[in-house]
Amino acid sequence: MQEYQIMPNTASYNLVLKAMYQARECGGRREKLIDRMLQTGSVPDDESYNLVIGLLITMNQIDSALKYMDLTLKSGYMVSMNVFTDCVRSCVTAGRLDVLASIIEKCKTTDQNKSLCPPWNLCNYIADVALQADHSKLAFFALEFLFRWIARGENARPPVLLSVDEGLVVSAFGTAGRTFDSTLSDAAWSILRHSLRQKRAPSPETYLSKIFSHASSGQLQRAFSTLSEFENAYINSGEVDEELFSPFTSLYPLVVACCKNGFATLDSVYVQLENLSKADPPYKSVAALNCVILGCANIWDLDRAYETFEAISGKLGMVPDIHSYNALICAFGKLKKTSEASKVFEHLVSLGVKPNATTCTLLVDAHLVNRDQKAALSVVDEMVNAGFTPSKQTLKKVRRRCSREMDFDNDEKVQSLARQFKLRMGSEVRRDALQLGIQCRILG
Structure with missing residues (x-):
């Protein structure tokens, strides 16, 4: 040219x-x-x-x-x-x-923001990659793209109803909780509500992951609000596992958040729950108070734990459940008050409250903290007779105490229980060394 x-x-x-x-x-x-x-x-x-x-x-x-x-x-x-x-x-x-x-953020600063919307499958791909890497910012952009598709489908004539997989939302709450990103949590909940279209309630896993997200970010009011929604949706369902509302498992992130700043946070939460019980309409939750009791136990504050337990039936007019008693047993056990923990157990049995595996495990711990492996093993036997399976961790704790107390007879009983339930206990180096030392002394 x-x-x-x-x-x-x-x-x-x-x-x-x-x-x-x-x-x-x-x-x-x-x-x-x-x-x-x-x-x-x-x-x-x-x-x-x-x-x-x-x-x-x-x-x-x-x-x-x-x-x-x-x-x-x-x-x-x-x-x-x-x-x-x-x-x-x-x-x-x-x-x-x-x-x-x-790159996406730069595009959002221009007019292209109004038209940039990757294909639906690509949006899901970006979301999956971002959530696997716990990249909250990229995950938020992916959810934003998906929300545009859903809104565009709803406005179309005839409507094209698109929905995200609920598992993706659960993963988004998990990422939001680990990265303390409340914006991602709000986006995940918004997109789920549009996807469900009020046809059914979110799954228990979704509620629990949302509680985790708010609790880890220190947003206790929003966490307890989500717990309230969760209870309204599932507390009266006969098919719900009782562990869904256990402060020892499902709701433990809320327990950790309640005792993060010690008694100050616990007192604040309790006061708010007490005020809500007098609101119109009132909000009364044994599950929420159980989190406070276990939070008190976690900071070794027996008095606050007992007062909160008493307030369930005294001030608030509710009935403690098995998780309430378990939290109180845990508080007594941590302070080596084994006899009191045993009395709580006897009391709940007399009231017709059925103990669970956590109850037995906490009683075992209460005896072990006082170096009483015989009493701990008797509780394990009662657990087995009641139809519960002792966990590997519980049996290892008892075996470790037997080893330290050189109680080889009870140690053999523990190993027999482990074989009965096909649990591989591994070796106790200290125990084996002690046995070898004793044998050498006898033979020497």
């Missing part, structure tokens, strides 16, 4: 860029071509920039691609969906999720 004194236009340059893209040509010629276009007065258009960005991405030169992506957006052009898709896969392959989140 120079020989005929003809200046190439933008379309001519795009043809060259397209040929280079199809040939996957590397080197610096593609960048120089853009520079030459600017020098000759041929303004690069969106196709020019997208061809260069796409070629750089295919050559895994992400940083250079970012440079031209900035130029594209500053020039008022849009990044094509093909280029964006290549960019997503390249960033994921290279493990550069921060870069991908930065």
Whole structure:
């Protein structure tokens, strides 16, 4: 063209860029071509920039691609969906999720924010990758894209009803809890409500993961509000496992949050629960108070634990459940008040409250803390006779105490129980060394 004194236009340059893209040509010629276009007065258009960005991405030169992506957006052009898709896969392959989140954020600052919406499957792919890596920012962007698809389907005529998988929402709450990102938690709940369309309540796992998210972020009011919704949805269901409302398992994140700042937080939570019990309509929750009792036990505050337990039936007019008694037994056991813990157990049995495996485990711990492995083993025997299976951890605790007290007879009983329930206990180095030492003394 120079020989005929003809200046190439933008379309001519795009043809060259397209040929280079199809040939996957590397080197610096593609960048120089853009520079030459600017020098000759041929303004690069969106196709020019997208061809260069796409070629750089295919050559895994992400940083250079970012440079031209900035130029594209500053020039008022849009990044094509093909280029964006290549960019997503390249960033994921290279493990550069921060870069991908930065690209999406840059697009959101321009007019492209109104139109950028990757395909539904790509949105789910971005969400899966972000949640596996606990990348809350990228996960939020993915949920935002999915929400746009859902809203677009609802506004279509006829409507196209799209829904996200509830497991993805549970994962989002988990990431929000681990990264203390309340924004991601709100986005996850919003998209789930649109997906369910009030046809059914969220699953128990969803409620528990949401409680974990709020509790880990220190948002106790929102955590207890979610617990209230959870109870309204499932507390009266006859098929619900009692462990769903146990402060020792499902609700333990809420217990940890309640005692994070010691008695100050516990007192604040209790006062709020007491005030809510007098509200209109009143909110009374044994499960919530059980979290306070166990929180008191965790900070070794027996008086507060007992006062809260008494308030369940005294001030608030409710009936303690097995988790309430277990939390009180735990408080007594931690302070070596084994006889009191045993009296609590006898009291709940006399009232017709059925003990569970946690009750027996806590009684075993209460005896072991006083170095009474015989009484602990008798509790294990009672547990077995009642139809419970002792956990491997409980048997190992008893065996360890037997080893330290050189009680080899009871140690053999523990091993017999382990064989009965097919639990592999492993070896106790200290016990084996003591036995060997005693045998050597006898033989020597």
